[in-house]
Amino acid sequence: MNNERHLKSETPILGTDHTILDFWKWGFSNILTNNLRGIFAEFLIGTALGCLNQLRVEWDAYDLVYKGMKIEVKSSAYIQAWHKEKYSNISFSIGAKKEYDYTTNKYNPTVKRNADIYVFCLLKEKNLELIEPLNTAQWEFYLALTKDLDIYFPNQKTISLNSLKKIAHSSTYEELKQIIDGLL
Template sequence: MNDKPLKSETPILGTDHIILDFWQWGFSKILTNNLRGIFAEFLIGTALGCLNQLRVEWDSFDLVYKDMKIEVKSSADIQAWHKEKYSNISFSIGAKKEYDYETNKYSPTVKRNADIYVFCLLKEKNLELIEPLNMTQWEFYVALTKDLDIHFPHQKTISLNSLKKIAHPSTYEELKKTIDGLL
């Protein structure tokens, strides 16, 4: 399997298409839950300058920055499927077994496997204005895993109000400084 980033002009062999065609078709609706989450991981990686390896699906953490494992979580008031009301903002923080891709086994221990959690909130509430590519529409909350373990030891999810008790919002521009201040 190729562990190098694809280039947009890479041909899809046996067709008259390139990989950019696939990306545009399959990955343009960033407001969907799965793509918003992956996009949030990308945003944190760009803010910290730590996109030095390709994303690993279902890894026990999302990024590594200064030898610290980072878990990125995403939520939004507006979902891709329009509802009559805003979503309740919550983020997954449940402990899990760590999967080892080298041994193809799960660890016996259930825990939060990252050192830091970054919670990304796409906060725009106007369906006509929402634009995930606009960094002014995002807020980022950074929490050390040890603080989550102290304040919310057995919770599987955390609400925005509970999160605000241990973390303050940061902008995209402030994110690196916020994280560096916790290290």
């Protein structure tokens, strides 16, 4: 099967009476889980920038490309699907990594931050009864150029929200494109 093609929701799962939509509903509906919240955050940034023209590549060195700029998307939330007794401390991964080359099937020996810009997405709602990841008003976004992360946090693997706020541009979903265009 060609994994480069887009599946339609009504695509049948051969040998069953189910469709790919049934699978998506079953496996990918709880956006409060860490892995799906992160993928959803990438999707949100891609929709704001209009750059969802390529399928997502798992474990790529960056998440999106917009006007030639490589974008890394990170997400965090106060409320987790797996632990609801107290709020999570907000931090984001910013560690340097080796870039994997899918054409040569090898890692680049250089360890660095491979994106040009980072977009940090915070699902900010703290009320379990009101949290709705599909509501963009419940998200805050922070944009930081990689060169600023390299200057102020050269060896850090994670960054707290307070530290991030010192160097990042804050944004709503509606402002994302305009602010990123201004950073280009």
